Amino acid sequence: MNNTMIKITTGIVTMLLMAGIFVLFVARDEPNRLPAKEADFSARAVENGAMIFEANCVGCHGVQGKGIPGVAPALNSPEFFTTRLQEVGYVGSQRTFIESTVNAGRPVGSGQYSAVMATWGQQYGGPLRPDQVSDVASFILNWEATAVGGEGQAAQPTPTPIPSDASPVELGQALYTSKGCAGCHGEPGGAGIVGPSMTGIASRAGSTVPGQSAEEYIHESIVNPNAYLVPECPTGPCAAGLMPQTFGTLLSPAELDGLVQYLMTLE
Amino acid sequence: MGVINNVTQEIRKEGLFQWMLRQLDVLITRLTTGMNWNDLRALARGDEPRRPNPRLTVHSESFWFHIKPSYYHQSVTKIGHTFRLGLLSTYFFILETITGIFLMIFYAPTPERAYGDMITIMTNVPFGQFVRDIHRLGAEGMVIVVFLHMVRTYLTGSYKKPRQFTWLTGVVLLLATLLMSFSGYLLPWDQLAYWAVTIGTSMADKAPLVGTQAKLLLLGAPSIGAGGLLRFYLLHVLFVPLAIIFVFFIHYYKVVRVGISLPSSQEEVGQDTAKRVPADKRRYYLPDIFTDEMVFLGLVTFILLALIIFGIYPGAPLEHHANPNKTPLHTEAPWYFLWIQGLLKLGDPTIMGVIVPTLVFGFLAIIPYIDFNPSRKAKDRPVAIALWMLSMSLLVVLTWMGTPYFMVESPPAEEVVQIMLPEEKAGPVRQTDWDKLTLGEWDTRNDNSAASFETQKLMVLFADLIHEEHMKVVERHEEKVAKLEKVRNPTPAQQEDLANLLATDPGLPNGYGKLIIENWQDSLKKVTARVFWTPEGSTEQTFEKTFYIHDQADYDNR
Structure with a gap:
């Protein structure tokens, strides 16, 4: 074998091996990496949503979405995740219900709650970008596990008891x-x-x-x-x-x- | 019918197998534009070519091979002479084109979609993150390689007559490469992109006379938005690549036309013998240089992929969605523009951010036309070499000055929290196992033994950071005092400054920190970091920031 032959062989073998091994390497991990990465970004959406909720929503919907009686409904209650859509006659998903309400506000008032749901979405003149609305929805939806799963039952809003003999x-x-x-x-x-x-x-x-x-x-x-x-x-x-x-x-x-x-x- | 008869006769005469072999050979000769199977075999074996040399036919007949010279002087083919950096720049351009087209398939340049598309590429496109990492590493690699290519050309004096114009087009290609990187920087539409480009375009704004118009033209609006994103996208995928291809061919034509300059030791001063290669000094492109190049590029690809797959290259980052209302604590330009950011800290943005860089690139471009020294030998070029050393040192120093380590004084309490829980990336708290973040209110002054070991470690780090940041301020004060003491007659303003040092910038005296960890939601903890300090003669001050940490969020892995 002379010099050229060695070079050609090494070159071609290296390239083929490299391309093959590396692509296989990546391909082997992809089926696990993709869902993991998706979970990662969904989790980040919840974190972002929590920040936005804290800054804009707790005033009416209460800390941790417990709601404030007479002002705005709880968002961490089982009822919110199980029967609310039927009550209002909404046929979309829970996520689109939340997103559209956050975006466009509540066109029809409810006798039960005094506060007005503002139009938060940018396309409706509010301050939140579409990705932020989506993140808030991710955060609210993250209550579903505890609300419906039973652990969160205690998180039902309870009005502060007012002593009857209060001044x-x-x-x-x-x-x-x-x-x-x-x-x-x-x-x-x-x-x-x-x-x-x-x-x-x-x-x-x-x-x-x-x-x-x-x-x-x-x-x-x-x-x-x-x-x-x-x-x-x-x-x-x-x-x-x-x-x-x-x-x-x-x-x-x-x-x-x-x-x-x-x-x-x-x- | 005549044709078929001929073929039938041929087959009868030769036999079907021989006839098919001959046809195959014809096909091979056509595909290689001149070499038959035996020629190819001889090529691979390193045998001498037959006469007339079919390998030269390839150079005259094939488009791609006609671009390449059929032989080089053997002295310029040694790897240590050119390091093949020009070839490597071209390679990176092609690599970027291929990976770029892959990414384009999944990306739409609008503020509503761009960031979501990036997430899709990372989470739902097989090989998406891999290709994005290659694209990003390739972009950074291209900046480095083009830069090194120019350094090599400068040091060997290869820009001198008759290669002045080649150098000039090279400077244009350097600028285009930088513009390519910079325009691509905005496309992910995350905080990193938004603020780095905001710095960049605010510099355009400062250009004399045309500044405001230039910025408007670039962004389509006073600030970065839908128009800016679309324009940067078009610059990135269409305008700049076309410009690069256009200038590249001029550049490369010049390289081939005048030849690669020989090592200066082999020529008399003022002589240029690159195109007069004696027969015994020739190295033919086929097969020697061709295989050299292929092996070289194969190795480079190998290294690139290895860097990504073994995680040595940290990968293309994706920070939070671009938010015009939230300026990050430290905004940093891409590393290859840090030197400009360093310049900006030194003075007037019009002078430092626009005029000086323009002069630098202008000077680069005209170097061959103002350097009258005919010699390319290093020992004959003391001024040129000294100038190079000086500018390289300046580049390093300015780059360092561009980082937040230089002349950025952020409030120490904010700095502490930024290190513990950075706005982007992981930081120690997020790196701690989620389950090991013990719920409760932890105080650096207390014994936190009720917390997990990991949480205790965080509290120790927290205390150290508060101390460290305080000491930084103390050192800062000592420097200022020492400087003012040297002034013989301090002005009243200077004296007042000194007197107010502690009042305006007290550091973190008697500082301590609290970490409040609450269970907030399913898999979500709320972490509040508070820093307290009590300046002398004042009440306790506090700074706090709240973060939410989800079990599944994995900032470590980007």
Whole structure:
């Protein structure tokens, strides 16, 4: 064998062997790698969705999607995964139900819940990109295992029990949390989220609308939010109709009174 | 009927088998444009060709072989003379074309689809990730090889007369290669892509006079969006490749026309004998060089694939979906542009980001026309060699300056959390076995023995990081103080700076950290990292960041 022969043989044998072995190497792993990779990216979608949910949804749907009674439904309940689609007469999948509701909001209100589901999808004027909506849906769907599997039964929303002998202020404070006021107006003493902050409301209320006392003003703002709109909300000028109009009928007169009295303590 | 009669007569005369063999030989001769079976056999055996030499017929008759010279001077065929870097650049271009077409099949350049398509390529296309890794490694390899090709040409002085124009087209090809890499960078539409290209295009914006227009032309809008993605895609798959092919053929024609320059030791100064090859110095393309090249490229392919399959090359990354509202803590240009990022840190973006790089490439292009030294011997070119050494050192230093290690002062608490739980990639917390992240509130000041060993290790690391970042700030202060003390008459502003050092940048005094791990959902844990510190004479400060970690997420494996 001379030099050329050796080179040709080595070259060709190397190339063929290499191509064959490497492709086989990859091919051997592909059937396992693809599903593993898919699980990896599905998991990342859940992680992303959790971040987005935390930042945008807990105000109304509660921490861990437990829901806030009277404000917005729980998303981690068995009912949500088993009967909700039938109730509303939706024929698509659970995922498309969630995605379309997040995207386009709820065109029809429900008497049960006071908060309005906003249009979150970018194509409907909201802030979320399509991939983000899809990630949120992945996160919500990830509750299905615990909700339907039995472990998550305890995660049903339970209204904070209000002691029957509570003073009006205590009653109002409990309502502020349980009716989801904090979802938009922020925790007492903190900054507002969508609506104006309630910090110092007692000191401002008396002078906001001429001729109205502080109590009258607060009362009217709860039962008829559009009567007077303060100019500045955290996200820009306050919009009419943003705050649910139904608190007047949802709350009993005693509850309304308690809420007003509680707010009057926030100086 | 005459034809059939002839064939029948031939078969009768020769016998069917012999006749078929002869026809096969004719076919082989046609396919090889001139060599029959015996010629091929002689070629493979390394025998002398018959006369007239059929191997030369191949060069005159076949399109692909006519591009190649039929023989080279034996001195230029040694691997140590050219390292075959030009061939290698071409190889990478072809490799990128093949893998690129594969990827194009599964990819649509719109913001709504691009990132999802990338995930599909990684999760649902057999060999998808493999091909993507080759494409990415090939792109980086091509930048390196084209760069080395120019370094070799510079060091052997091969750009000198009569090869000035070859060099000039080479500079154009270098620019096109960089543009190719850069335009491909945006296509995955992840955070890495979005922000690296944002840096790049903001530089275009800074170009004098035409800047704003140039950026608009590139992006179709003031910032990167659907228009920018489509334009980068078209640049990447159509415009730049066509430009490369166009310039490549000019470049290669020149290479063949004037020949590859001989080692300078074999020629008198000013002489160019590349095209006058004495008969005894010839090495013919067929079979010697051809087999050399094939073995060489075979080995390169072998190494490339081995790097990917054995995980030595970490693989093409895919970060989170591009998010214009969320700037990463550290945005870094691709490594081959870090030197520009380094320049940008030094001064005015118009000068450092546009004018200096333009001058650099402009200077590169005109080197052959301003270098009047006729000698290609290194010992006769002290200035040229010194200039090379200087620019290589500068390149290394500027590249280092482009990384976040230089002149980037991010708040230490943020830096600690970024190391523990980076926005992208794995980081120590995600690398910890998911089951071993013990639920609870863990504090670096406490004894965390109730936690798993792995979680305890994280807490030790957490404490170390807080200390380390604090010490960095302390060192920073000491440097500043030392510098100001050298100033003989500090201005009031400088004195105020010194006095305010601790107030504006206290570091993490009395720092400690907490890791709060909660069970959040099926296979999902919520991890909150909090850093606390108390500057002198102030109340406790805190920084916190929340992450969710899914059992199945595997950031380690990209």
